[in-house]
Each structure stands twice: as C-alpha cells, then as structure tokens.
Amino acid sequence: MGWFLIKVARPDLAPVVAAQVDALFRNSLAETLTETEKAFHLGFVAMTEAILLAIQVVSWLVIGVILVVLANTMAMSARERQGEYAVLKTMGFKARHLAGLILGESLILALAGGLVGEVLTFPAVHFFKTQLGQYFRVFPLTRATLTLGLAVALMVGLLAAVLPAWRAARLSIAESLRKVG
Numbered sequence: 001m002g003w004f005l006i007k008v009a010r011p012d013l014a015p016v017v018a019a020q021v022d023a024l025f026r027n028s029l030a031e032t033l034t035e036t037e038k039a040f041h042l043g044f045v046a047m048t049e050a051i052l053l054a055i056q057v058v059s060w061l062v063i064g065v066i067l068v069v070l071a072n073t074m075a076m077s078a079r080e081r082q083g084e085y086a087v088l089k090t091m092g093f094k095a096r097h098l099a100g101l102i103l104g105e106s107l108i109l110a111l112a113g114g115l116v117g118e119v120l121t122f123p124a125v126h127f128f129k130t131q132l133g134q135y136f137r138v139f140p141l142t143r144a145t146l147t148l149g150l151a152v153a154l155m156v157g158l159l160a161a162v163l164p165a166w167r168a169a170r171l172s173i174a175e176s177l178r179k180v181g
Contacts, residue, residue, distance in 0.1 A: 003040075063152060066113070070160040074106050078164035085168050086176035095169035102165040103158070110157025114150050121149070 008017050018034035025032045035043070078085075085098050125141050139145075 005037075006034075063156065067156045067159060070106065070110060070113075070156060071163065073109070074102065074160050074164045077105065078102055078168055082168075082171065082176040082179055085171055086173045089171065089173050095171075098168040098171070099165035102168055103161045106161035106164075107154060107157040110153045110160070111150070114153025117153070118146055118149055121146075 006017060006021070008014050014036050018036075021034040022032050088098060089095075121141060
C-alpha cells in the first residue's frame with residue numbers, strides 16, 4: 001500500500017491526527033509520514049522539478065540542433081547560389097541587398113517552422129491536460145509563451161543567416177562566376 005487517506009472533521013485537527021497516526025507506527029517496520037493532502041502534492045511537485053529541469057535542458061538542446069540545421073540549410077543555399085549572387089552584384093546590387101535576401105529567406109524559414117510548432121502546441125497541451133494532467137503539472141498556454149516561442153524562432157533564423165550573409169557580402173564577382181556548385 002502506498003498511502004491512505006484520512007478525512008478529518010475540521011482542518012485544525014489535521015496536525016493532531018497526523019501526530020497520533022505517526023505515533024502508532026513509530027519504531028515499527030512500517031513507519032509512517034502523515035501529512036496534509038496539500039503537503040503531499042507539494043512534495044510530489046518538488047520531485048517532478050528534476051523532470052522539469054531535464055525537459056528544459058532537452059528543449060534548449062533541440063533549439064540548438066534546429067539552429068545548426070537551419071544554419072546548414074542557409075549555408076548550402078547561399079553556396080549553391082554564388083553564381084546568382086555574382087550576377088546580382090554585376091547588375092548593381094550592393095552587399096546589403098544580398099545580405100537582406102539571405103536574411104529574409106532565413107527568417108521566413110524560421111518563422112514558418114515557429115508557426116507550425118505553435119499550431120502543434122495547442123493539441124499537445126490539450127493531450128497533456130486530458131491524458132497526463134493527473135501526473136504532470138500543465139502550464140497555461142499564454143500569449144507571452146507564444147510570443148516568446150516566435151521570438152526564439154526568429155532569433156534562430158537571424159543567427160543562422162549571419163555567416164552566409166557575411167560570405168555573400170564579401171563575394172568576389174569573378175571568383176564566384178568561375179565556381180560551379
């Protein structure tokens with residue numbers, strides 16, 4: 001048996017009843033720890049703090065992996081378009097225009113991914129509330145949370161575009177037109 005529930009007539013009797021129950025089983029093979037339901041739930045929540053910390057660490061690692069994947073995508077895209085960027089430079093486009101094109105593409109990709117993630121958040125929160133709400137604390141989904149999610153997505157997009165935009169800005173027209181792929 002994991003635990004027993006004892007209902008008391010008045011809340012002020014809880015400490016007295018708890019002391020009496022613990023006294024009955026003191027120095028036995030099955031000592032008890034009698035506490036209020038609120039204290040029990042708080043203890044359970046405290047035990048889940050380690051789980052929440054692990055989820056946070058994994059979340060940051062996932063964001064890092066997404067950053068690396070998006071940065072790789074942007075670097076490959078910019079590398080494949082070197083000839084096109086050289087042609088644009090020949091036509092009079094400045095380095096800031098090329099950087100703006102790369103930055104815009106990266107931000108659009110990151111924003112699209114962030115929006116898909118936020119749309120999928122609603123069914124995930126509903127699942128946790130209905131199926132796992134008795135085991136895990138479900139945090140409310142607020143506008144601040146959604147805004148922070150989009151801000152992180154846009155920051156990932158910005159960081160992923162920095163190196164490819166810098167390379168495109170330094171691009172030599174003659175060198176770029178000679179390279180294939």
